[in-house]
Amino acid sequence: MTPTTSPATRLVALLGDPVSHSLSPSFQNAAFAAAGVDGVYVALRCSATDLPGALIGIGRAGGAGNITVPHKQLAARVVERKTSAVHRTDACNTYWLEDGELWGDNTDVVGFRRAAERLLGHALTSSRVLLLGAGGAARAVVCALVEDSAAEVVVVNRSADRAADLVRRFADATSRLRTAPDLATLSTESFDLIVNATSLGLRPDDPLPSDPDSTPRTAAVLDLVYSPVGTPWIRSFEARGIPAADGLDMLLFQGAASFERWWGCPAPLAAMRAALPPR
Secondary structure (H helix, E strand, C coil), X not given: CCCXXXXXXXXXXXXXXXXXXXXXXXXXXXXXXXXXXXXXEEEEECCCCCHHHXXXXXXXXXXXXXXXXXXXXXXXXXXXXXXXXXHHHCCCCEEEEECCEEEEECCHHHHHHHHHHHHHCCCCCXXXXXXXXXXXXXXXXXXXXXXXXCCEEEEEXXXXXXXXXXXXXXXXXXXXXXXXXXCHHHCCCEECEEEECCCCCXXXXXXXXXXXXXXXXXXXXXXXXXXXXXXXXXXXXXXXXXXXXXXXXXXXXXXXXXXXXXXXXXXXXXXXXXXXXXX
């Protein structure tokens, strides 16, 4: 159903490239209708060259929105005011105008936290976590883990230098952060959670992020990639009796946090979840 608009309707825009696959317009417009706010959410394909002008123009006109790949780091440099999550991750996925200034937040941090807590059934405090990947998504994961005082985070990445850079970025954390060259070196260890923050799983012909039979022991697995039927990686762990979830909950929870930034009221989670593909 196409949202009804008026001259007073607030434009909320997702900026990225590509954006045609995004589920955000469906669940955000459902949220706007359920909450009774006068807004319309659209996805706009936007190049890096055009991003600063689009972000500033929409914001200055009283709009708001989200930023998706590959522009989150660029957006962090464009916004005028930044939350601590943006400072720590150097990435911005949410923008809005407040008191005449263009603000940016990274709600991927709270999105990951809430998705992980839902999967585990408890807070991340004192957890041991194995993280696959060291890119932008991994920064949000580590930010949430160190904020919640995880006991240890071990990073494995194809590029050892990027893994080391990620650990150095959070060197002031009380959590223990370290890298490992590969999963084989961790074969005798066990974890509370293993997180896939790589892009493996986005394409049908991608290999699995790890071989479930040679992955260290874990209580649960969270894949930040999402699929209407669950990713092959999480299905392989579920078949072994290990609780697992894909990135759909993280998408939902980061979207809810964005909604609350834009409108200053609680997000209607039930309406948002109902607008997502059935599982």
